[in-house]
Amino acid sequence: MSATTLSARRGIGRRSGTVLRRLTANKVTACALVVVAALVLMAVLAPLIAPYSPTAVQLSQRLEGLSSAHPLGTDEVGRDILSRLVYGARISIGVSVLVVAAAALIGMLLGALAGYFRGWTDHVIMRAVDVVLSFPSLILAIALAAALGPSLVNAALAIAIVKIPVYARLAYGETLRVRQQLYVRAARTYGIRSWWIIRRHVLPNIRSSIIVQTTLDLGDVILLIATLGFLGLGAQPPSPEWGSMISTGWHYLIDQWWYPTFTGLAIFATVMSFNLLGDGISDLLEPTSRD
Amino acid sequence: MTQNTLALDVKDLSLSFRSRTGRVPVLRNVSIDIEPGEIVGLVGESGSGKSVMSLQVARLLPEDSVVVESGDVTVNGISTRSATLRQMTKLRGSQIGFIFQEPMTALSPTMTVGKQLALAIRRHRGGSRRGVREQAIAALDEVRIKNPDIVVDQYPFELSGGMRQRVVIALAMVGDPSLLIADEPTTALDVTVQDEILKLIRQLALDHGMSVLFVSHDLAVVSNLCRRVFVLYAGEVIERGTTRQIIDAPAHPYTRALVAALPRLDAAGDLSPIPGEPPDPRNVVEGCIFAPRCPQRFDPCDLKPPTMDLQRGHHAACWLYAREEAHDAR
Amino acid sequence: MPADEEPLLQVENLDKTFVTRRRGGDHRTVAADKVSLAVKAGDALGVVGESGSGKTTLVNMIMGLERPDAGDIRFRGRSLTARGGSFPYGEIQIVFQDPRSSLDPRMTVRSLLREPLTNLPKARRRELGAEEKLRELAGRVGLLPGHLDRRSHEFSGGQRQRIAIARALVTRPALVVLDEPTSALDVSIQAQILNLLRDLQRDYQLTYVFVSHNLAVVRHLCNEVAVLAAGQVVEAGATSEVFSAPRDDYTRTLLAAAPSLG
Numbered sequence: 001m002s003a004t005t006l007s008a009r010r011g012i013g014r015r016s017g018t019v020l021r022r023l024t025a026n027k028v029t030a031c032a033l034v035v036v037a038a039l040v041l042m043a044v045l046a047p048l049i050a051p052y053s054p055t056a057v058q059l060s061q062r063l064e065g066l067s068s069a070h071p072l073g074t075d076e077v078g079r080d081i082l083s084r085l086v087y088g089a090r091i092s093i094g095v096s097v098l099v100v101a102a103a104a105l106i107g108m109l110l111g112a113l114a115g116y117f118r119g120w121t122d123h124v125i126m127r128a129v130d131v132v133l134s135f136p137s138l139i140l141a142i143a144l145a146a147a148l149g150p151s152l153v154n155a156a157l158a159i160a161i162v163k164i165p166v167y168a169r170l171a172y173g174e175t176l177r178v179r180q181q182l183y184v185r186a187a188r189t190y191g192i193r194s195w196w197i198i199r200r201h202v203l204p205n206i207r208s209s210i211i212v213q214t215t216l217d218l219g220d221v222i223l224l225i226a227t228l229g230f231l232g233l234g235a236q237p238p239s240p241e242w243g244s245m246i247s248t249g250w251h252y253l254i255d256q257w258w259y260p261t262f263t264g265l266a267i268f269a270t271v272m273s274f275n276l277l278g279d280g281i282s283d284l285l286e287p288t289s290r291d
Numbered sequence: 292m293t294q295n296t297l298a299l300d301v302k303d304l305s306l307s308f309r310s311r312t313g314r315v316p317v318l319r320n321v322s323i324d325i326e327p328g329e330i331v332g333l334v335g336e337s338g339s340g341k342s343v344m345s346l347q348v349a350r351l352l353p354e355d356s357v358v359v360e361s362g363d364v365t366v367n368g369i370s371t372r373s374a375t376l377r378q379m380t381k382l383r384g385s386q387i388g389f390i391f392q393e394p395m396t397a398l399s400p401t402m403t404v405g406k407q408l409a410l411a412i413r414r415h416r417g418g419s420r421r422g423v424r425e426q427a428i429a430a431l432d433e434v435r436i437k438n439p440d441i442v443v444d445q446y447p448f449e450l451s452g453g454m455r456q457r458v459v460i461a462l463a464m465v466g467d468p469s470l471l472i473a474d475e476p477t478t479a480l481d482v483t484v485q486d487e488i489l490k491l492i493r494q495l496a497l498d499h500g501m502s503v504l505f506v507s508h509d510l511a512v513v514s515n516l517c518r519r520v521f522v523l524y525a526g527e528v529i530e531r532g533t534t535r536q537i538i539d540a541p542a543h544p545y546t547r548a549l550v551a552a553l554p555r556l557d558a559a560g561d562l563s564p565i566p567g568e569p570p571d572p573r574n575v576v577e578g579c580i581f582a583p584r585c586p587q588r589f590d591p592c593d594l595k596p597p598t599m600d601l602q603r604g605h606h607a608a609c610w611l612y613a614r615e616e617a618h619d620a621r
Numbered sequence: 622m623p624a625d626e627e628p629l630l631q632v633e634n635l636d637k638t639f640v641t642r643r644r645g646g647d648h649r650t651v652a653a654d655k656v657s658l659a660v661k662a663g664d665a666l667g668v669v670g671e672s673g674s675g676k677t678t679l680v681n682m683i684m685g686l687e688r689p690d691a692g693d694i695r696f697r698g699r700s701l702t703a704r705g706g707s708f709p710y711g712e713i714q715i716v717f718q719d720p721r722s723s724l725d726p727r728m729t730v731r732s733l734l735r736e737p738l739t740n741l742p743k744a745r746r747r748e749l750g751a752e753e754k755l756r757e758l759a760g761r762v763g764l765l766p767g768h769l770d771r772r773s774h775e776f777s778g779g780q781r782q783r784i785a786i787a788r789a790l791v792t793r794p795a796l797v798v799l800d801e802p803t804s805a806l807d808v809s810i811q812a813q814i815l816n817l818l819r820d821l822q823r824d825y826q827l828t829y830v831f832v833s834h835n836l837a838v839v840r841h842l843c844n845e846v847a848v849l850a851a852g853q854v855v856e857a858g859a860t861s862e863v864f865s866a867p868r869d870d871y872t873r874t875l876l877a878a879a880p881s882l883g
Contacts, residue, residue: 181722181723181725182717182718182719182722182723183722183723183724183725185686185717185723186715186717186723186736186788187736188686189684189685189686189710189713189714189715190710190711190736190737190739190740191708191710191739191740192736192739192740196739200725201725204725204727205725205726205727336807336808336809337778337807452672481671481672481834482671482834482835482836482875482878482879482880483671483874483875483878484671485878485880486877486878486880508807508808509808509880510808510882511837511880511881511882512880514880514882515880515881538882548809549808549809550882552808552809552811552812553808553812553837553882554811554812554815554835554837554838554840554841555837555840555841555881555882556836556837556840556864556876556879556881557881561816562812562815562816562841563812564809564810564811564812564813564815564816565809565812565813566813568777568779568810
């Protein structure tokens, strides 16, 4: 069918306008973008924003409610909750970005190798991917983190291992598509070696779908870190990681409601806005059919 | 339905697509008429809007992206512009049959040929299960499939391209439509298979008194099958006439160029290509749509040319003929 | 040309069978059955065949993408299929049918044109890939110098095919294999490309192997033709002779079925 007809089906004019303008066209995505930007800024500028040190213990001020000195109250050893939240953003956002980036890179490479070379490489890699994917991701992350020992690094590792197969499978499918393209066949007629073809033709052309997946995964990984932290398998005290804060905080829910509540809200707002932003970006890069 | 009702009457149809930058005109004042039982060709290259035209006859374009600026499409006297969705659904299949270029887009890969035919048969004719199966076999037989009793139980992926297209034709014929729209049905097929499918379409049209709108970029194929031809360029019908008129005495410079650009089997002379490319529908030029590429462009071409009568039934939208007419008038 | 001069490309008794394993027995497809062809320097050989004729496999074997089960392919007297034989990269180039898929959408035209030079010796690579040479080549196929910076997805089908042709010529090959290069193009653009191919053959002293299902196009461009069916060459000879006095039934069927004006 000609380009004319296809244009009708997709809506003409996608190329016009800057990325930002298109992104903010959707009100929801625009809000999400603002919140994410604010959170990232907060995380980066934590030492400048937080009124206190997140680990400063002040037993004389334990479990104090909202006040001008402590806008979000204090925890059971007198640490300022606001400061802890601000520094905690560094952990939540920072670690998840690292984890997603690592999982995406490793997964992309594995999937591309499996998809391009087929044969044994394909079997070995993709069957391992299948095995990992057959487990519910949360359960597997918990099991791995528990096996490796409770620490933030191990939690990050566990989550990365759980996420790699997602990218591997995505990259695999995309690689299968790309290697059918005539430009790959053309490259082979020039005598270009496989690894060169993967580097110059396969990886650049599967990149966008990988990126789309990362935007969708960020929110999920933030939640996973918090979950493992809550279970005591992630960041260890006195680290101001949000999940572990709730882990001790929820005991105080009735009388000192501010303690777990603000932390919970922080997690909720962060995950939500990252998810919505991810949705908006993925719609932009890969519009699905509008029903 | 009187004898005079046209099978298809596209009257002055102008159609645009909605886009972020505004409306993009895709069809401009297109008029096509098909008599009952007639096979008519719509010839155009990519970007001419021919597929849009064929889809619009059955209103198969997404309604929220398409704006009908003016004009109407009437099938057997029934206006499609004012028809409700329900009426359109009834129209499709019983009055309008459709075959596309790629048969696999019309056939479900998960159902046998017989099952798909049965669904259509039950919808249009009703009947018992055994009766339906027999009708399915008969339908396959009518499209000249060998061993229809075996094929009826096969899946589309087991069939060759030509056979799949025959199945699609059989499906389209189930409702005994009065108008068959064929959009490049043989482009993806081998030449020998193409020949057979074209003969089949002609035979079916004859047997059922069915009209055919044959849409194609291939002037040679159209010239072998169709009695009359409409030439579409960049959304406008720039010439129409009988096949003989168009082939032997093409009037519009575009049609002439199209005929001259076709490599011939009988001669190896030089091909005269048309310089440049078809215009972008987003930048509609004032005046004659072909003027930028026309070797015979002259002053009046800055204005849109009206459709000129050349001889009985042969019309071209070109100032070259107005000049002659103006001359005669003096 | 003396009668005993070695043809530029000699295909001799190629056999190729594909076996797909299925439940209930293997499925064998014969893609090539004793296929023999000779292409003299300066010729344009049309290879005509419908789907399943084996023309794609033949192209793949000539380009070194597949190995035949038996038989030989010789280019300038040297075997391409013998063990240890290396493919003469740069001397044989290919233009594919689908200009959308044959150009990497992320690469600039300049990078696309330079890609075939990757495997050539450094000096040659620098000489042929020089900016002025690329501009000259681009101009020769009807592109503008400014086009070198753009990416292929910004161009129309006809222009992309011009890029693909320029890319094939960048190594100054002796033989160009064209696999249905105009089948995906409009008639008016096809005419432009066919004329271009004709001119280029003359200007660059090229030899063509032109695969097509369109007999009229083959008639226009090729002085020799070979008709392929089910992996066999059923007829071969000068185009004017084969088309006016076909000896094989299948050739006759093809000619009769070919749509012609009027």
